[in-house]
Amino acid sequence: MNPRQPKHNDLPSRILRFFVTRQPVSLDPWHHAMLAELSLVEGFWARFEWALGGIYVLAAARLRRSAQDNGWRLDILLIAAYHFLFSCVLIGLLTWQLPEITESWKYVVPTLIMAYMLAAIPAVLGVGLFLGDDAARIGTVLFSVAHALLACAYLTRVHVWAFPALRIGLDVVMIAILLRPQVRRAFQTSPISLHLRNQQGAEI
Amino acid sequence: MAGDIRLSPQTISLLAAMSETPSDWHYGYDLSRQTELKSGTLYPILMRLAELGWLETKWEHAEENGKPRHLYRLTAEGRRKARAALRESALAARTLRTQPLRQS
Numbered sequence: 001m002n003p004r005q006p007k008h009n010d011l012p013s014r015i016l017r018f019f020v021t022r023q024p025v026s027l028d029p030w031h032h033a034m035l036a037e038l039s040l041v042e043g044f045w046a047r048f049e050w051a052l053g054g055i056y057v058l059a060a061a062r063l064r065r066s067a068q069d070n071g072w073r074l075d076i077l078l079i080a081a082y083h084f085l086f087s088c089v090l091i092g093l094l095t096w097q098l099p100e101i102t103e104s105w106k107y108v109v110p111t112l113i114m115a116y117m118l119a120a121i122p123a124v125l126g127v128g129l130f131l132g133d134d135a136a137r138i139g140t141v142l143f144s145v146a147h148a149l150l151a152c153a154y155l156t157r158v159h160v161w162a163f164p165a166l167r168i169g170l171d172v173v174m175i176a177i178l179l180r181p182q183v184r185r186a187f188q189t190s191p192i193s194l195h196l197r198n199q200q201g202a203e204i
Numbered sequence: 205m206a207g208d209i210r211l212s213p214q215t216i217s218l219l220a221a222m223s224e225t226p227s228d229w230h231y232g233y234d235l236s237r238q239t240e241l242k243s244g245t246l247y248p249i250l251m252r253l254a255e256l257g258w259l260e261t262k263w264e265h266a267e268e269n270g271k272p273r274h275l276y277r278l279t280a281e282g283r284r285k286a287r288a289a290l291r292e293s294a295l296a297a298r299t300l301r302t303q304p305l306r307q308s
Contacts, residue, residue, distance in 0.1 A: 037233040037236075039271060040233050050236075050243045052244070053245070053247070054243050057251075
């Protein structure tokens with residue numbers, strides 16, 4: 001096979017083409033540019049790496065475009081998604097442990113309800129952030145502070161430090177973002193001013 | 205002065221590569237090999253530079269396979285900004301090399 005012969009239908013091309021065809025038309029030239037260059041990249045892994053990079057670019061551009069179109073802040077969107085994912089993991093862990101329960105369900109059910117409600121707190125905060133609720137912003141800051149302190153306490157008791165340290169780092173970053181003046185302003189609702197007018201239309 | 209935007213080392217490296225032959229058109233893959241930037245890093249930079257008006261783009265049919273390829277070239281403004289950015293970057297590197305470490 002001629003090494004310079006372009007490869008248009010191998011796995012990396014098909015993966016990248018799959019994502020390119022699902023992108024908004026406005027970013028078309030860039031998507032097709034990456035796809036066109038892929039046909040000249042030599043070696044399967046180099047091609048695969050090129051395709052993965054292309055998918056990352058497409059996903060990031062799409063996310064940014066959606067955030068702009070809907071007036072969302074990307075950083076807040078990511079924090080909301082992180083909290084949603086956090087709840088999903090907690091609820092998944094709780095559900096995974098259900099078959100291990102040996103106690104009578106009469107005693108277990110109230111505890112389970114409480115545990116599920118606690119596990120849902122990050123998701124509720126995430127929805128609040130998504131909706132631009134300032135109480136959710138403050139709640140998320142408090143939640144992150146509590147979570148970081150718990151992770152610090154956990155760090156002093158175990159020798160595995162990488163994951164808790166990463167979580168503490170994430171908490172610190174989220175707190176810093178949520179306390180930035182422009183973020184605080186974005187969450188504040190504009191005051192409603194009421195005016196009384198008489199029958200002639202003049203302001204009282 | 206490169207302007208009021210902050211340029212990453214990767215952007216500087218891309219501008220340096222393109223400034224070697226500023227009037228030539230460049231392919232994305234060639235730029236990626238020249239700068240050792242992955243596609244996930246290279247294309248966001250190209251998109252940003254094009255948005256800023258530092259870069260012009262066009263499509264051309266490649267000799268290898270007759271398929272269209274996207275080409276990139278610095279605009280006059282891009283060349284000016286690139287020269288300024290490269291000068292600033294070289295100056296910063298020289299200052300770092302020559303400045304003695306501050307005693308605490």
